[in-house]
Amino acid sequence: MRILGLDTATRATSVAMIEDGPPPRELEARDDPPPGARPRHAMRLLALAAEVLDEAAVGWPEVDLIAVGVGPGTFTGLRIGVATARALARARGIPLTGVSTLHSLALNASRDGQRRDDVEVIIAVLDARRGEAFAAAWRQDEIARTGSPGTPLMAPAVYTPRALAARVGGLHAASMAIGDGALAFREVLERQGTFIPEDHSELHRVTAINHCRLARGLRGGAPDEVLPVYLRVPDAEISRRAAAQ
């Protein structure tokens, strides 16, 4: 089994591949734009994917499954990732599966060596801009269950800081929050007793390698069934609905 993972939901562009052994291999390539610079999904995604394939010395037809991050995240980034994944899958008849970017992020905290026994719940938080956050939470021991992370304690949704605080406070469990949104809303979350790793921790980074891990064992499906999970309607639609009332 050889799985290619792609993610463009955050500012980073992340590509990874895992191969079953022997010996098993994990390859990763990513692009993190410097602070203040625009994301480079459009330019880097396919190039990084080609680099990973080159490094693995395999061609497109030898990829068994593509796992693409479907968000939530930046709308334009998600579309670049999904459009790229769908076209690759379509061209080469490769099954495609969508992976929740929040679920993949949460997996960072439940991996061997990262687990904390004093934590029951992992909250994955992404910066949704406009002062809001995309967030979801799972029980730490359910996150790594391939393909079915169990019912999330907090379903993926967009939260204002106040709503996020209320929701997290209502979990009544020892929790850890990770992701760029956890950093953006550190104060709000810490006030609820949530633990947040230091700013530079790797735990905050969305990585496509987790997409591959979560996709392992999944079959994937028709490319066109995979679409971004925006979690937000476009502004024009909000205004139109408001005007109609």
Add this chain to the structure above:
Amino acid sequence: MAHRARGLDPEPFRVILGIETSCDDTCAAIVTAGGEVRANVISSQGVHDRYGGVVPEIASRHHLELIGAVIDDAFARAEITPEELDLVAVTQGPGLVGALLVGVATAKALAAAYELPLAPVDHLHGHVAATFLAPDPFEPPFLALIASGGHTLLAYVRDEGPAFEVLGQTLDDAAGEAFDKGARLLGLGYPGGAALERLAREGHPDTFSFPTASRVQGLDFSFAGLKTALLYRLRELSEQEVERQRADLAASYQRAIVEALFGKVRRALSETGLDRLALGGGVAANGALRERFQELGVELAVPARELCTDNAAMIASAARFRDPLPYPDYLELDVYATGERTLAAR
């Protein structure tokens, strides 16, 4: 003329897939090296009417939902398989960035999966290249007027290659935008260009006098004042008068747009000495405009309606006359929102 030679050569690019997503139409087409359109699929989103204009975020979402099916449809209608492709062509700009990115990401990945070359095409060159398609390719040199909801451009086309000389552009609204805005003021909804044309047929074009921006310098256009003039005229008239003269208003308004375009085209023909004219863009489908331009007495090329409005066959056509990027040189290709980059003035 090197471009011409490559265009007529059936090798090495026999079958070209074109992809166009610069605005609100999701388009894919299959065109042969000889310029034969084997499939030209256009999925108009239609959802923007309720917002009174194209909403970039909504257009981008729809492109992503539609693009796979549109490409499949193009292959099915052309009766070829993706494995038979020789080249992928895609609109790189100008247009809505989010919308363009869906097409470019798709085209790049599709081409890369087969290690095919990829031709990034300028949307406006695409409109010009619609006239190079079989069965009646229009040969340069000629003057081209591209008028649509997104652009109004007058160009000197010397050969089929990607560079053409921009002689004039709109300074504000595009001609098609003027049609749509006028239609909205007349209560015809959005987009109302076609409805305005229908209504205008029942009216007298010389009832009202609207400005044709003839004072705009050189060969540039301006349509913003026209829309304002209509707005003021509507305010002056009573409700009953507007109701009674709606068709006259539409006819007079349409005439002003047509005359604005006609005046600059006539001037451009005389300044350049060209005696051949190609029209393109959605406005070229307007009957009154086509009729008026017949009076110029020059050789006139107007592609079929589905090749005038945004489509991917024109993008594939343009790709026949440029050097594509070989795999993997295009993996980092990005889009551009405005056109200054490729419209080389000579």
